[in-house]
Amino acid sequence: MQQTLQAHPTADTTRATILIALTRQLYRAGQHDEALQYAAKARMISRALQYPKGEGNAWVASGHAYLRMGDYDSALAHFHKGHAAFTEAHELGRLADTYLYIGQAYDYQARYKEALEQYRAALNVLEERPHEDMQVRVLNSIGITYFNRGSYELALEHYLQAMKISATFPDKLYYATIVNNIGVVKMATTQYDEALRYFRLYRVAARALKHPQSEAVALLNIGEACIGMKLYKEANQYLDSALTRYGQIGDKRGMSFAEANLGDSYRNMGWFLNAETYYNESIGIAREIHSDEALVKSLLGLTDLYIRMQQPRRAVAPLAEVRTAAERSDAMPWMEKVYLYSSRLDSARGDYRSAYQWFKKYSHLNDSLFNERKSQQVVQMQELYESEKKDKEITLLSEAKKMEELKLSSNKTLLIISIIFFVLLTGLILYWGYIKARYAREVSEQHERISEAYEELKVLMDRVEEQNKMLATKNEALEELHREKDGLISVVAHDLRSPLNRIAGLATLVELGQSLDTDGKELLALMQKVCAEGNGLIRDLLDINQYAQQEALTLxxxxxxxxxxxxxxxxxxxxxxxxxxxxxxxxxxxxxxxxxxxxxxxxxxxxxxxxxxxxxxxxxxxxxxxxxxxxxxxxxxxxxxxxxxxxxxxxxxxxxxxxxxxxxxxxxxxxxxxxxxxxxxxxxxxxxxxxxxxxxxxxxxxxxxx
Known part of the structure; x- marks a missing residue:
């Protein structure tokens, strides 16, 4: 590409296009600063030629460079300028692109509502000008946003729509990316074996396509799945590899997630100092790139670490920051974690009543999010996609059979109809049995959850009652000590006042009865001062006791x-x-x-x-x-x-x-x-x-x- 650029020195639209292509190559290779320089040159040429399409493409290319650097505010600014240039040039297709890119930048900042608005705007453009490749990318991004908000059903619905469209694409990267995202849903529902299978398929595809960023994502997700399966040594190997790959391509967001997952792995192994180091490094990167998503993951890990280390005071600040981010982003899975860790934190501090209140909030939110019942719906939706593929094959076979059936006798037709009726009747009976069994299972599981919650509540209330008894005993002991202290102060103060007054009186007699030199007078003055100070202290002590015991005032x-x-x-x-x-x-x-x-x-x-x-x-x-x-x-x-x-x-x-x-x-x-x-x-x-x-x-x- 450099040779092509040198071979075309003329500042025309072709040179601008070559510069933009070179920008894309550079930011994909992690050479972000050089990419930004070439994008600026492309913009300068396009602006001089009054070539708005080229200027828009240059803005978008530099926006991608900033996106990979983790500078999301700059990325948004460049994408918006690209959008303005495409609007001027009436480039409808490129407008859909910029809506998508702006939405992705919002997604990285956990601004999910704004991201969805941009994706819907992109779909509106695609209705006027259909483009299957762009439609797949938008649907996949919508799925990611819904997943981040905790709406797993909606996420999977959009993933499956994108998968159906991309199944026929020659470029299998889209299909592989959606496979990875379905694996993420599996992992979120603790189906780690299934998730690991999807992630390994994704890694094979990424290596075959020679796409380093996708391979880094696959390594990261495999490592996280291994943590869920308690395979910590394997997890550390995959996560170290992911961290190296992200560093090579300059993806700071990926580096932050890899550091956070390494912290999780070492925390679960009991290597707390290693875990704390990785969490703090991840938090530093996340703050630098303003990524709430990466920051929240690290802060939650650090909170759990401090609770396990029996240092609940240190857990308060990171958990409070997570709550602020969750409220700002309307991210229910984050808020669910806030409630759960708040319950654990108060329990660690011995505040069982507050812990129980947090646990009730957690249980309520958990029930409204993705539970085992909805996990079954995920399986059904996947099966629906597979069944639709089979339905197409069955339809083709049925058409062929119709030609043969015309040659068969009416008796055969009647027999086939009877068989079909029998199959349908059998299917309805089986379906009714399945629905009944599923309902019974859900009722049983709900009953078990209620029983477990009742037992936990009973344990917490017993602890609260025990704590109240201990506090009452301690209060009685403190009151007794307080009374003894007051009595002791009164006795000591009265016993001290008499000797001090005698010393002061003797000093006065010595001063009056003898002719003293200067040093003697100074010593007597010092004795009188010390006695006066002692009497002042005794007076204050007696006054404090008197005021504490005095109930009636003379008003x-x-x-x-x-x-x-x-x-x-x-x-x-x-x-x-x-x-x-x-x-x-x-x-x-x-x-x-x-x-x-x-x-x-x-x-x-x-x-x-x-x-x-x-x-x-x-x-x-x-x-x-x-x-x-x-x-x-x-x-x-x-x-x-x-x-x-x-x-x-x-x-x-x-x-x-x-x-x-x-x-x-x-x-x-x-x-x-x-x-x-x-x-x-x-x-x-x-x-x-x-x-x-x-x-x-x-x-x-x-x-x-x-």
Whole structure:
């Protein structure tokens, strides 16, 4: 082809046609970048010659190159431009081609509704301009789409239509491809022996036709069938060969499926690390080419792997991504898997009630999809095709017999009629018996499924009851430990307070009674500070216990503006010591029904922290705001704020945070825990707004009538 191109240097329609043919050769050989270059040259020549048919063919050729690269968005864009060029050139036949190619690109993206719309548009064109070759390709693609959506009956119906038409074609690749697709249906219904037979026939045909991509598909499917038959070593050999072939032709979608199937095989063998590696490689390729179909297969395999590895937390994210893809694509088989694995995941986590709910959803969807009863219909439809072929032969024989029967006597005619009547009667009796037996079998199978589901439900409910008993026992033990803890804290706190007070008193006496040097005074000051900090910690511990045990509140109307203003005045000395300014902006008409002692402690803890952590020269703001049913108090400082890692644990007890007091003050780690406890006791809420390095704002919301 290169020599032909060199022999024809003139930029005319012939050269454009040669460039397009060369593009097709290159992308089929996996040389995608070169293919795109030749397609661009063909478009340039066709556009200069105002040759829309050539330009359309060039767009379609480059679209196929992108399709094999896994760049489905670019493929769609090029196919649409090809469609526009063929519309301009009134090329009706090529319009059907572009509808087919656009549909296939949508199929790879799991956009099944849009794919079916394109295929139906192609069939409409073919009604006006019949073309059996294109009709077979469209019917086969429709079958693939229905299979991906879980409509196996419709898939097989279209496969058989395509098979009937392609049976007479000299090019057997179409027929072989449909044979492979029927094998895929067999595999989906767990008929692995039958599937393997179809796939091997397909491989023989692909090798005879020297079609590398078809052979890669055959190797992939044989490997997957071997997994279903638990022949894992054979499966790995076929899948490794498929991965190599796909790599040689640059088919990333095929590579992703091969990696995912290798993950399935190694997972079933118990080689979990190998399996995880293959799944992650498959997911990486699928994300790169935006293939939901390949991505979902890999994510489901990874989910099952983590459940088997007893790591249910790691299974949550991949399963959630599968559910999103299933909802987006309306793919019922994917959603069926989501329900099944959600049930297994919750069961692994001990949440048997939720597991049972997921299992019910799975069973309902499973019944509506392809079950054993519909598998029988698949067999019948295949037999129908075979019987139609035989009917044609019988018709020809019957015509020949008619010529002979004219020579026979009327007695023979009567005898033949009697035999035919007897055969028909026998056939009707046998058919009635078959229908009755099939109905009885279906009823029996349904009864067995109901019995199995009942037994599973019974086991799950027993587990739930056992879990409830265990939880009740643990709750009682926790309550007892909680009571013991409260009592211990009260005893220890009271026993510690007395020695600390004695130490503080002795330090004061020493300071008053003796003339001390500078070091001695510093040591006494340090002792007094430590005693004060210890007393502060004891006070906080006792307060926490008291607030936890205190049930009744002393509620009374309170003018919030006056209360906050009076409280702010108490901090004048502490503010002047650190050169801080407090700005109070009150709604003085705001009245709230609350416990003034609790509110005082809440605001004191927050304001004390604001003073501790604010550098000299900064400001502290207090704002109150009244709403019809609630009041809001905002306390904002200009200190360092809270580190992002501290935001989730700021209200926990004994929490040491990233920020440190700016004046050497102490912090027990209990102040904000007390704030949260008291605010909730007042039926209010407290939240923190902070950006690290830019201060913090505490927002307290209390109901006006508690």
């Amino acid at each position: 009374a109307p309170l003018n919030l503006g006056q209360f906050v203003g009076a409280l702010a005045a108490h901090y004048t000395g502490a503010l002047e010591k650190k050169q801080l300014t407090m700005v109070v902006r009150n709604d003085r008409d705001s009245v709230v029904q609350t416990d003034s002692h609790c509110l005082n402690r809440i605001l004191d803890n927050i304001l004390t922290n604001a003073i501790k952590f604010s550098p000299p020269g900064k400001r502290i703001f207090i704002d109150t705001e009244s709403q019809p049913t609630a009041v809001t108090i905002r306390i904002r400082d200009e200190g360092p704020g809270f580190h992002p890692e501290d935001l989730t644990r700021v209200f926990r007890k004994f929490t040491r945070l990233s920020a440190r007091p700016t004046g050497g003050e102490s912090s027990t780690g209990l102040g904000l825990s007390i704030v949260k406890s008291l605010v909730e006791k007042l039926s209010g809420t407290v939240k923190l707004e902070s950006v690290w390095g830019h201060g913090a704002t505490f927002v307290i919301t209390l109901p006006r009538n508690t």
